[in-house]
Amino acid sequence: MYDIVIIGSGPAGLSSAIYAQRAGLKAVVIEKNYLGTGQIAESERVDNYPGLYGENGFDLGEKFRSHAESLGAEFVEGEVTEIIPNNNDYSIKLDNGNTIDTHTVIYAVGTERRKLMVEGEKEFSGRGxxxxxxxxxxxxxxxxxxxxxxxxxxxxxxxxxxxxxxxxxxxxxxxxxxxxxxxxxxxxxxxxxxxxxxxxxxxxxxxxxxxxxxxxxxxxxxxxxxxxxxxAVGSVPNSALLKDLADIDSNGYVIADEDGITSAKGIFVAGDVRTKKLRQVVTAVSDGANCVLSAENYLENK
CATH class of the missing domain: 3.50.50.60 (FAD/NAD(P)-binding domain)
Structure with a gap:
């Protein structure tokens, strides 16, 4: 049984992993892609992350991951197919058939790119x-x-x-x-x-x-x-796994303030999938830290 299962290994998830390790919590990061660091890896240049001006997005993501790994963060590769309430805890089902039990969940899966939805887009995807x-x-x-x-x-x-x-x-x-x-x-x-x-x-x-x-x-x-x-016409939040568990707004974003607390007890949300005005690397990293603090308080009260 884990204290925290972190779903997603982008900046928000990796920040969560770092803060969970520093808090002495038993945590694991579930990543869909092997050694993934999220969409930041696709950015040629990051000009607005303090202290690392002009950093290549892939390199910055690797630094986040290396930091988490150096503190002993645990990673599991797999895609989450279902989050199942289990008394006051949760069971996380993966596409490989495995199940991971946890007291809390930090949901940091981000968004995916919105499509134009015009004739020819799907047909020529990867061919122009x-x-x-x-x-x-x-x-x-x-x-x-x-x-x-x-x-x-x-x-x-x-x-x-x-x-x-x-x-x-x-x-x-x-x-x-x-x-x-x-x-x-x-x-x-x-x-x-x-x-x-x-x-x-x-x-x-x-x-x-x-x-x-x-x-x-x-x-x-x-x-x-x-x-x-x-x-490059925007993003669609990957909130489907929480649609029957937590409150989601009309645009599909999981409703939570900066503390990451959702309407589902023990589930916290971080990064671009959360309702907020600014979706940037720096706010995703902040979300990850705040979610661990919220999860820690929840576990102590529990």
């Missing part, structure tokens, strides 16, 4: 449609690409792609970006990035790979020749 510019940008050297989205991720993807592609179309359905002003100014100054506001991709076309996109701009339809489409 990508959701990770850091992973695939180098494949588009001297080619033409499009980025869909208006947040920090989309503008960061456009900036990265501009280093490889000869042309980058940045397509956003609203009349202004949601990204931070510094990033906006940077992207607007890049000569091979063309910004299309009040626009949306309606179709992705091609034979064996992406060859063009249909774009609706201010009511006018245009076809643009591209070699690749990078989708």
């Amino acid at each position: 449609v990508s959701y990770c510019a850091v992973c695939d940008a180098a494949f588009y050297k001297d080619k033409v690409t499009a980025v869909a989205g208006g947040g920090d991720t989309a503008l960061g993807d456009a900036a990265l792609l501009s280093k490889f592609a000869k042309k980058v179309y940045l397509i956003h359905r609203r009349d202004k970006f949601r990204a931070n002003k510094t990033l906006q100014q940077k992207v607007e100054s890049i000569p091979n990035v063309e910004i299309l506001l009040d626009s949306q991709i309606t179709k992705i076309s091609g034979a064996n790979k992406v060859e063009s996109i249909s774009v609706l701009q201010n009511g006018n339809a245009n076809e643009i020749k591209v070699d690749g489409v990078f989708v």
Whole structure:
């Protein structure tokens, strides 16, 4: 029986592991991907984590993990299929058939990328449609690409792609970006990035790979020749495992304040899957620490 089972090995989960070890609690991290560190690994550069300016996302994630491992954190690879209430405790079922029993759960599974939901997106996924510019940008050297989205991720993807592609179309359905002003100014100054506001991709076309996109701009339809489409239109919270256990808002995020306390006794939520205004590495790490404190108080009272 564990004191805490931490589901997820991104920054929030790894922070939880670090604080659990320092608190002397018996804890285990369940990670879906072997040696995973979450979506931070896909970030080319992290400019807003204090003390580690300009750090590569993969390297920063590895530092988080190494820190947890150096303190003796335990990791188990597997995908959680069900969280089962068991008296005042929980049984965590894994896809390999194993079950782990615990007094408390820290749920830190993050989000997954939202799809455009247009014709051709699914068909050309991996054949010109990508959701990770850091992973695939180098494949588009001297080619033409499009980025869909208006947040920090989309503008960061456009900036990265501009280093490889000869042309980058940045397509956003609203009349202004949601990204931070510094990033906006940077992207607007890049000569091979063309910004299309009040626009949306309606179709992705091609034979064996992406060859063009249909774009609706201010009511006018245009076809643009591209070699690749990078989708960065937000995220969907991975909250399905808690839908029958804890309160979830209309957007699918698990409802909790900074202490991570959910409506389910003994279940705490950390990171991007939680209701909050700012979803960044620094807030995920903070969530992890707060959840361990909340779990520790819960265990003492129990």
